[in-house]
Amino acid sequence: MEKIITSNNSDALNFLEDVQNAVNIYKVRNALEAVSNAVSDLTKNFHLKASIYGIMSIHK
Secondary structure, three states: OHHHHHHHHHHHHHHHHHHHHHHHHHHHHHHHHHHHHHHHHHHHHHHHHHHHHHHHHHOO
């Protein structure tokens, strides 16, 4: 009986570890997506400002 309980505990711990790893991967993926979106927004903003500056320079 003792061996069955130990085996079940081990399986449960392995399952919980797998769940934790999946959650961590999901969190990392979301964090990377947020960084990617922020960089994309900054790039768009930079290009917009550069375009406006270029237009303003032409009209001087």
